Amino acid sequence: MDIKGFRKDYKSPVLQKHMLHPDPFKQFELWFNDACNKNIAEPNAMSLATANAAGHPSLRTVLLKFFDMNGFVFFTNYKSRKAKELAENPHVSLLFPWIPLERQVTIIGVAAKVSPAESARYFAGRPRESQLGAWISNQSSIITSRNLLLAELEKAKNKFLQGEIPLPDFWGGYRVEPQSIEFWQGRTSRLHDRFLYTKDEAGLWTIDRLAP
Numbered sequence: 198m199d200i201k202g203f204r205k206d207y208k209s210p211v212l213q214k215h216m217l218h219p220d221p222f223k224q225f226e227l228w229f230n231d232a233c234n235k236n237i238a239e240p241n242a243m244s245l246a247t248a249n250a251a252g253h254p255s256l257r258t259v260l261l262k263f264f265d266m267n268g269f270v271f272f273t274n275y276k277s278r279k280a281k282e283l284a285e286n287p288h289v290s291l292l293f294p295w296i297p298l299e300r301q302v303t304i305i306g307v308a309a310k311v312s313p314a315e316s317a318r319y320f321a322g323r324p325r326e327s328q329l330g331a332w333i334s335n336q337s338s339i340i341t342s343r344n345l346l347l348a349e350l351e352k353a354k355n356k357f358l359q360g361e362i363p364l365p366d367f368w369g370g371y372r373v374e375p376q377s378i379e380f381w382q383g384r385t386s387r388l389h390d391r392f393l394y395t396k397d398e399a400g401l402w403t404i405d406r407l408a409p
Contacts, residue, residue, distance in 0.1 A: 390409075
């Protein structure tokens with residue numbers, strides 16, 4: 198299939214360094230709010246790239262559930278492929294592809310588990326069906342059919358028929374502490390505006406323009 202003709206010339210306005218907030222987390226919040234206000238589908242969806250100890254990469258989409266100056270938090274099964282790779286190699290990359298806005302944000306950093314208390318607080322606020330799903334899915338393992346999942350779901354419903362559903366000990370969050378954050382905005386003639394925030398040894402952020 199020949200798709201070399203697929204092309205779009207981006208028309209976003211100019212992005213200059215002085216227009217950026219000196220704090221990358223504040224700048225991310227500004228762009229994230231723009232994505233929400235423009236009704237971008239699942240603006241908190243982000244691609245998460247990991248690699249195992251041998252350097253073999255894998256990629257998937259997860260949902261950002263919290264962010265502040267300490268990092269970006271997502272939740273998962275601690276027995277999943279991503280969790281096993283994070284145990285071997287905590288270095289990750291995140292990508293927010295806000296394509297309708299002609300924007301991307303790329304984050305490079307290190308992932309670490311959040312506290313059990315943080316995971317419990319988030320888990321308690323999930324819909325009951327999602328809580329049950331966390332209990333029954335041995336994420337990333339091979340299963341013979343969907344019917345097996347549905348059977349396990351019925352067992353879990355009966356097990357937790359009354360009261361609150363507790364946090365599984367194999368499920369929780371990771372916080373990605375960024376080492377760099379790049380803000381990309383599409384421009385005409387492929388001369389895109391790219392600005393890279395990098396943290397120095399003193400914990401201060403510098404901003405550099407990158408060639409498109």
